[in-house]
Amino acid sequence: MNSPDLRARFVNDDNRRWWTLAAMCFALFMIMLDNTVVNVALPSIQRDLGASISGLEWTVNAYTLSFAVLLVTGGRLGDVFGRRRMFLFGVVTFGISSGLIGLAQSDAWLVTFRAVQGVGAAFMMPATLSIISNAFPPEERGKAIGTWAGVSAMALAIGPVVGGFLVENVSWQSIFFLNLPVAVLAVVVTLFATHESRDETAPRQVDLLGVVTLTIGLGALVLALVEGNGWGWGSARVIGLLVVAVVGLVSFAVTEARVANPMVDFKFFKSRSFAGANVVAFIVSFAMLATFFFFALYLQNIHHYSPLQTGVRFLPTTAVIIVVGPIAGRLSDRIGPRPLMTLGLLLNAVSLFWQGHVAADTSYGFLVGAFVLMGLGMGLVMSPMSTAAMNAVDPTKAGVASGVLSMSRMVGGTFGVAAMGALITALGRHKLDESLPSVPDSTRHTLAENLGAGGSALSSGDSTIGHAVQQAFLYALNDGLRIAAVVSALGAVAAWWLVAPGVPARKPVHDAASAEAGTGDAGAELGAAAETALA
Numbered sequence: 001m002n003s004p005d006l007r008a009r010f011v012n013d014d015n016r017r018w019w020t021l022a023a024m025c026f027a028l029f030m031i032m033l034d035n036t037v038v039n040v041a042l043p044s045i046q047r048d049l050g051a052s053i054s055g056l057e058w059t060v061n062a063y064t065l066s067f068a069v070l071l072v073t074g075g076r077l078g079d080v081f082g083r084r085r086m087f088l089f090g091v092v093t094f095g096i097s098s099g100l101i102g103l104a105q106s107d108a109w110l111v112t113f114r115a116v117q118g119v120g121a122a123f124m125m126p127a128t129l130s131i132i133s134n135a136f137p138p139e140e141r142g143k144a145i146g147t148w149a150g151v152s153a154m155a156l157a158i159g160p161v162v163g164g165f166l167v168e169n170v171s172w173q174s175i176f177f178l179n180l181p182v183a184v185l186a187v188v189v190t191l192f193a194t195h196e197s198r199d200e201t202a203p204r205q206v207d208l209l210g211v212v213t214l215t216i217g218l219g220a221l222v223l224a225l226v227e228g229n230g231w232g233w234g235s236a237r238v239i240g241l242l243v244v245a246v247v248g249l250v251s252f253a254v255t256e257a258r259v260a261n262p263m264v265d266f267k268f269f270k271s272r273s274f275a276g277a278n279v280v281a282f283i284v285s286f287a288m289l290a291t292f293f294f295f296a297l298y299l300q301n302i303h304h305y306s307p308l309q310t311g312v313r314f315l316p317t318t319a320v321i322i323v324v325g326p327i328a329g330r331l332s333d334r335i336g337p338r339p340l341m342t343l344g345l346l347l348n349a350v351s352l353f354w355q356g357h358v359a360a361d362t363s364y365g366f367l368v369g370a371f372v373l374m375g376l377g378m379g380l381v382m383s384p385m386s387t388a389a390m391n392a393v394d395p396t397k398a399g400v401a402s403g404v405l406s407m408s409r410m411v412g413g414t415f416g417v418a419a420m421g422a423l424i425t426a427l428g429r430h431k432l433d434e435s436l437p438s439v440p441d442s443t444r445h446t447l448a449e450n451l452g453a454g455g456s457a458l459s460s461g462d463s464t465i466g467h468a469v470q471q472a473f474l475y476a477l478n479d480g481l482r483i484a485a486v487v488s489a490l491g492a493v494a495a496w497w498l499v500a501p502g503v504p505a506r507k508p509v510h511d512a513a514s515a516e517a518g519t520g521d522a523g524a525e526l527g528a529a530a531e532t533a534l535a
Helices: 003-010 016-051 051-080 083-102 107-135 138-169 179-193 208-231 236-258 264-271 274-302 307-314 314-334 339-353 364-391 394-433 441-453 462-499 514-515
Strands: none
Touching: 016 051, 016 083, 016 107, 016 138, 016 179, 051 083, 051 107, 051 208, 051 394, 083 107, 083 179, 107 138, 107 364, 107 394, 138 307, 138 314, 138 364, 208 236, 208 339, 208 394, 236 264, 264 274, 264 394, 274 307, 274 339, 274 394, 274 462, 307 314, 307 364, 314 339, 314 364, 339 364, 339 462, 364 394, 394 441, 394 462, 441 462
């Protein structure tokens, strides 16, 4: 049986969009799973490869850096050269680099191909958003968005469990080899089912100066955020990176205003809904990733849970997202995204305020309600947030618009972890100054800098110092979570004020081709898919 016959047997105009959704979900599953399983494997990687602490940090940071920096570029290249083509490039790059990571013989090898893996993810993510939007007619986009969001949450939920099982019973390499069959499946289904689409109004040329200035500016910014707490915010390296970031991003803005076919059309931001969705994306990632990162430290270093046990205890959040995501997707098609986004952010604010009242002996039972509430809030925000952004732009610009939204999420999450770390260090130093006045200033400074590691590792056997460090961490964590609650509440205000009320008017679908390509009347209003972060 030849491939056309095989395609005709399984793929037709009635189910093609669902096969397309399946391919996008396979790719998303890889990205989200990889975000969580790697952290579980770090101790095994260190033992096996003899990796340094810096090497372990860059196992995570190299991926984050290349992913965040290239999201907009990946989205725009999809618009120009074809979204399916760029998606397939991303999947193949991600899959091959995963296999090479599994064969790594040194931490340098590992870090290099983690960066390449981030490149693949940056080309996949914006393409999935625009491909799903183009494949589904307006009346079915909510269902598709909800399904995609549910798969995202499921991957995040099972990541620590799967990662812990594979690392303990197989090897750390197996968590990367797992991506290979998933990538092959995504490629096969995409080739069989997904139609190509692109921005027909754009010439097939790349704004190279825009790519270079954006890459330099974003790269310097993300690197400064990632390393700021370790290097010191006042250090020459961090200040230099921030200066480079400002120069690069300003140069990018100036360049884009002058070229005929810019990477990013800044007219997008004249739409209050698009601007509001990006503000919400930044804020919700800021709050969520910072909370997960430092609450994971709390559970591991204060309650002494293993990484696997910690991941299991976050399941109430991700499980609720799996349930609420599809519901929110359908509701956003009926009542519009604004009320759902606003309610979700308010629920997140309540959850963060709730979590900001922990002590060393706080029971997990006290936290379950807060975790469930956060899952409900996140589930109500994600799909409507993406829908609001994509509805606000022309269908031909779907790729770059989704890249901008994904970049807002990535930078927001990175900034959240960096800001929370700096805040915990500063507040913890204040508390240590009060509780340990007789300890030398240099020692208190070192203890405060170490609070970002959870406040449990002691440089001294003195139990008085150990107790003071732990209390300083708890004091700083609680205040940081309450501040994050305020930020989330401000996000709710921004969502209500900026995002347009109601559901945009929909035009009828004239034919299947226009629905698939996204260039006919049906493309006048786009939906979008959502992800959790992060991360």
